[in-house]
Amino acid sequence: MTTIRDVAKLAGVSPSTASRVLHDSDMISEATKKKVRQAMKELDYSPNYLAQNLANKSNNMIGIVLPVRHDQPALSNNPFFMQIIQGIVTVCNQRNYMVSLATGQTDEELITNLTTLSKQGQINKFIFVYSKENDPVFDYVQKRTEAETIVVGSPYAKVTKRARYVNNDNVQAGKDLTNYLLKRGYQEVAYVYSNLSEVVQEDRYMGYKDALKAKAEHLLCLESSDQTELVANFLETNPEVDAFVACDDMTAIFLQQILTRLGLAANAYGLAGFNNSLIGQLVHPSLTSVEIHPYELGMEAAKLLTQATTKNYLLVEHTIIKRDSTK
Amino acid sequence: MTTIRDVAKLAGVSPSTASRVLHDSDMISEATKKKVRQAMKELDYSPNYLAQNLANKSNNMIGIVLPVRHDQPALSNNPFFMQIIQGIVTVCNQRNYMVSLATGQTDEELITNLTTLSKQGQINKFIFVYSKENDPVFDYVQKRTEAETIVVGSPYAKVTKRARYVNNDNVQAGKDLTNYLLKRGYQEVAYVYSNLSEVVQEDRYMGYKDALKAKAEHLLCLESSDQTELVANFLETNPEVDAFVACDDMTAIFLQQILTRLGLAANAYGLAGFNNSLIGQLVHPSLTSVEIHPYELGMEAAKLLTQATTKNYLLVEHTIIKRDSTK
Known part of the structure; x- marks a missing residue:
């Protein structure tokens, strides 16, 4: 998530100056305002988003939610989890976000672990690297009003501002x-x-x-x-x-x-x-x-969570790779 | 890592009481000492380890190091990364450890990300979920005197107290x-x-x-x-x-x-x-x-980092699964 501090840093001004530009204060020169607004644009910074963040006490932590262990066959079936995770981590590393992980043997254990994670780490942003129908874990996270979620995969639940999706078409x-x-x-x-x-x-x-x-x-x-x-x-x-x-x-x-x-x-x-x-x-x-492109799926999921955007649903391209099994 | 606080909690005494038992203080009754020592045993708690932890400013964070992206074929080749990671996370969740992730497109990027991770998160404990010969990332972590590392895989480097291994035989x-x-x-x-x-x-x-x-x-x-x-x-x-x-x-x-x-x-x-x-x-x-048993490999790696043990090398069992391709 881009903060007013990032904007200030890029613009070479103090955070309070950047904040004053945000409120269009008369105390700030037009030259400085221009510089700060340019930085906001470059960083895709949205003031509404900031207000929301402050209200939500959000921070630079993201929790990746892995499928539970009893879904093991589904897990092995998808050799892309690792690439999705790598994509998420690459973006988060670049943007100075810490990535944490939660899993469990059962849905109940995963919910307990998510509770601990969000208490200990104040984590309110989650990426589900799987999607499944009637998932109690997803429902639990959705009930927490401050949580923001990105799901990598097909949307089973309603797409909302707080439950967004990254998928292939x-x-x-x-x-x-x-x-x-x-x-x-x-x-x-x-x-x-x-x-x-x-x-x-x-x-x-x-x-x-x-x-x-x-x-x-x-x-x-x-x-x-x-x-x-x-x-x-x-x-x-x-x-x-x-x-x-x-x-x-x-x-x-x-x-x-x-x-x-x-x-x-x-x-x-x-x-x-x-x-x-x-x-x-x-x-x-x-x-x-x-x-x-699972790596890109992970990158896009992390980007949705770490920058201001109005997108709730994002599709990643696909590419046909020709080999010997077709003429 | 088990702390004196965990021991105190399990024994139902204050941390200072548990600490006094550790130093065999005359102020503590034999009954309390017995209770606290039982808790230490149950939690596999070692006082030397605690001293070492304090000296190292260690905390309850573990960093999982993923292979770099240019090793992608090796990555896809191993469908077990996810299960190894799940094993690590299960143990860490149970023991209230936070798990963070680092990766990169190249060795250099991964090293930069690890540096950020350890500065931001004060992370000094790492699990490498891969092992490869002449790995500059591994060498970099080894040069940091305070770092403790577990590698899941074959030992290429010398096995030491600070670079331990979990593997199959x-x-x-x-x-x-x-x-x-x-x-x-x-x-x-x-x-x-x-x-x-x-x-x-x-x-x-x-x-x-x-x-x-x-x-x-x-x-x-x-x-x-x-x-x-x-x-x-x-x-x-x-x-x-x-x-x-x-x-x-x-x-x-x-x-x-x-x-x-x-x-x-x-x-x-x-x-x-x-x-x-x-x-x-x-x-x-x-x-x-x-x-x-990749899940168990991950669990054992996390256990080695989160509890006092003198083991530097740990082998996980293997099991032959009979199917139709042999008589």
């Missing part, structure tokens, strides 16, 4: 990847998912559907790489399908393994996933995938 | 997994690696070698899953090999993909890896692997 990404395959000459593209009740998978599916226009949908639900028979049946009943958009790289790799096991040539089908994971770069054929 | 794990395969009836086991100059891969290789005893070694270097010809040649020149110990799950999965592509049956060869990663549980056949 997963609908657009799904649409872009499907269109990419269609432009590369594939005729009938199928969507492969593991659980459509997960918002990310559903969003990408919506984008896929949108890109198809008049074309027919083909849906394949795949949860692991031992569902060989299921895939064989799908190929038989959907002979027109010549490419697959998978909801993520891991699902794409499961399908790739099954296609190999069915004795199909490496490029019998076009195949693309999301997340640009390391393993996708090393499998054969290497996987075309959508980079979702 | 990777030599023993390599030996155990190889012996496991031999006991399951495999005759000739090969070791698959990607880079033997990495300490973890080398340690596991040493264990493999040790388990073989009089048997011949078979070494296969595999860096991705497109080295089909290399593997075909290996199988031809090493026809006696009937099982593989891979240095990690990812390498095992690359080999599994190649074997499938060569048209071999799912269980033509025994195959086992390390790390018990999620993807290894979902590939076909599911992968026998060694669980290295």
Whole structure:
């Protein structure tokens, strides 16, 4: 968070002078006012925000909320937590914010730890690096009137000034990847998912559907790489399908393994996933995938908390990375 | 770090009373002394440690040092950072320690951030969640005489009171997994690696070698899953090999993909890896692997920093998880 002290420092004046400029005091020369206002602009400083901060006793501490341990599979499933955290920490380090961490074995333990953290460290700013439906931890933080929260991920709750979101545009990404395959000459593209009740998978599916226009949908639900028979049946009943958009790289790799096991040539089908994971770069054929820029997601989340802004929802770009699994 | 205040609280006495027990004051009754000493024992409290703490102006803050961003591939390669961090945070939350984070794009930036962190937060206790050879960041922290460091990983530098380590016994794990395969009836086991100059891969290789005893070694270097010809040649020149110990799950999965592509049956060869990663549980056949307990690695690292102990090096158990890729 930019303070009046930062402004004063950049402008080369005392904090009280900067504060007087804020209230347009007659005691200050126009030259000084110009200098201070320039500094405010450069630092993206908002006077309303300052007043709010003072009222909230806010400080330069941010708490990162990690998912609870019983959500471990979800955790391992997302190799991007570390990159998100690195992005947050990079921005906070640059802006002299301290970053603290909270986690727990259970929701109750995490809530207890968050209480301690906010008491000990006077922390009122939190970044949730996960988002899940009906999260008691998120609800708890929201009930604390002084807390400001950024969630990295899909918005389950209502987006408000106090609960803001940083995310990829997963609908657009799904649409872009499907269109990419269609432009590369594939005729009938199928969507492969593991659980459509997960918002990310559903969003990408919506984008896929949108890109198809008049074309027919083909849906394949795949949860692991031992569902060989299921895939064989799908190929038989959907002979027109010549490419697959998978909801993520891991699902794409499961399908790739099954296609190999069915004795199909490496490029019998076009195949693309999301997340640009390391393993996708090393499998054969290497996987075309959508980079979702998790480091930038973390940076943007930290920026939202540490500077004056009116944005409540921020989308981070995605990039299609072409590899050997598509023509 | 347990303080005399924690001891006093547990014993239900004032801090000054607890301090007097420490100095075996005649002013305190035997019953109270017994109560306080019991509390010291329970809390693993050491008076020498306290004196040292006071001298070092230490406090209840711990800094977690993340790898720098240019080591990103190494980072993504290790899906356990998050679990290590969760283990650290769980212990710190329980013991009322605040956890802060430092990272950077480059070594220089990380060092700058660490300097800020230790000035702002008076942090003198650090946990490195990575270990690498000739790390300027580690060297910088070591030069600060008041800093205490725990490294999660293989010791590259000399183990000292101020630079302690928490690790798996990777030599023993390599030996155990190889012996496991031999006991399951495999005759000739090969070791698959990607880079033997990495300490973890080398340690596991040493264990493999040790388990073989009089048997011949078979070494296969595999860096991705497109080295089909290399593997075909290996199988031809090493026809006696009937099982593989891979240095990690990812390498095992690359080999599994190649074997499938060569048209071999799912269980033509025994195959086992390390790390018990999620993807290894979902590939076909599911992968026998060694669980290295990263959460516990993090917990032990935090325990070493937050309680009095004379241990400089601590090993965390490993567990072989049997799945379908071995008989």
